[in-house]
Amino acid sequence: MIDQFPNFFADADSDYNNAHFVIFGIPYDKTSTFRYGATNAPSEIRKASWNFETYRFETGVDFRDLKVHDFGDLPVKDLSPENMIKEVEKTVLRFKKDEKFPIAIGGEHSVTLGIIKALKKEEFCVLSLDAHLDYRNEYEGEKFSHACVIKRITEEIGIKNVAVVGFRSADRDEYKNALKDKLFCMDIFNLNRTGLKNILEELKKHVGKRKIYLTLDIDVLDPAYAPGTSTPHPFGLTTFQLLEIIDELAEKLIGFDIVEVCPAYDKGETSLLAAELIRTIITKHYYKTSKNK
Numbered sequence: 001m002i003d004q005f006p007n008f009f010a011d012a013d014s015d016y017n018n019a020h021f022v023i024f025g026i027p028y029d030k031t032s033t034f035r036y037g038a039t040n041a042p043s044e045i046r047k048a049s050w051n052f053e054t055y056r057f058e059t060g061v062d063f064r065d066l067k068v069h070d071f072g073d074l075p076v077k078d079l080s081p082e083n084m085i086k087e088v089e090k091t092v093l094r095f096k097k098d099e100k101f102p103i104a105i106g107g108e109h110s111v112t113l114g115i116i117k118a119l120k121k122e123e124f125c126v127l128s129l130d131a132h133l134d135y136r137n138e139y140e141g142e143k144f145s146h147a148c149v150i151k152r153i154t155e156e157i158g159i160k161n162v163a164v165v166g167f168r169s170a171d172r173d174e175y176k177n178a179l180k181d182k183l184f185c186m187d188i189f190n191l192n193r194t195g196l197k198n199i200l201e202e203l204k205k206h207v208g209k210r211k212i213y214l215t216l217d218i219d220v221l222d223p224a225y226a227p228g229t230s231t232p233h234p235f236g237l238t239t240f241q242l243l244e245i246i247d248e249l250a251e252k253l254i255g256f257d258i259v260e261v262c263p264a265y266d267k268g269e270t271s272l273l274a275a276e277l278i279r280t281i282i283t284k285h286y287y288k289t290s291k292n293k
């Protein structure tokens with residue numbers, strides 16, 4: 001039995017230069033509004049990652065054969081939101097220059113803006129899976145709040161390059177503005193009525209030939225699966241619906257993040273799920289892209 005876990009993501013033991021996938025933590029929760037503690041998510045998710053077998057019988061890929069590096073955590077805990085975003089941008093610019101595939105562990109959702117700023121030279125589509133629209137202009141006087149991150153991202157890369165799926169909570173003006181601005185957004189009720197397969201077809205049509213950056217707010221899942229999150233909202237996706245989305249889109253990914261895990265509010269199941277999602281997304285992306293080479 002391991003009584004002290006190594007402080008890196010399980011089997012992410014390539015060195016930086018040899019790695020293709022780079023995992024890094026962004027322990028930040030300064031703009032959280034309901035529950036605090038997302039700063040602990042990177043270390044709890046790393047710990048949870050040691051639970052899993054490396055071989056994936058579904059694809060025949062062994063996680064140990066992939067070149068994954070754990071870069072550690074960015075020193076952003078005490079920074080203002082603007083400075084945190086700058087630090088994230090600087091780091092991801094380096095990953096981009098070195099042709100790495102970035103995988104961020106939040107932290108709250110505000111961290112994603114720094115990643116998008118770094119990647120935005122090329123055209124791609126941001127897919128946000130989230131219980132919330134996060135399309136407010138500002139929240140509690142803060143433009144860089146987690147509740148505004150999609151609005152800020154649309155300002156960076158253009159609204160046609162953004163899609164939000166799975167939301168079920170929004171402020172009245174926020175929702176009206178999203179519709180008025182023609183943000184591609186699919187609420188969870190529509191998704192369940194129309195069927196996930198049809199929604200995925202619409203999403204794929206919207207994305208077209210573009211690559212995808214996935215920002216996965218863990219609260220898109222039902223709190224039954226992911227209770228350890230900052231602003232939980234009932235009526236969420238099931239884990240198998242999420243897997244279906246990942247299966248459809250994994251090939252197109254250029255990077256992803258998992259945000260809003262808040263480990264103090266459960267018995268570890270949300271961190272376990274986040275760790276397994278990271279392994280699953282990496283493996284599926286690798287499998288689907290290497291198949292086409």
Ligand SMILES: [Mn+2]
Nearest residue numbers: 131132217219
């Ligand atoms: Mn959310």
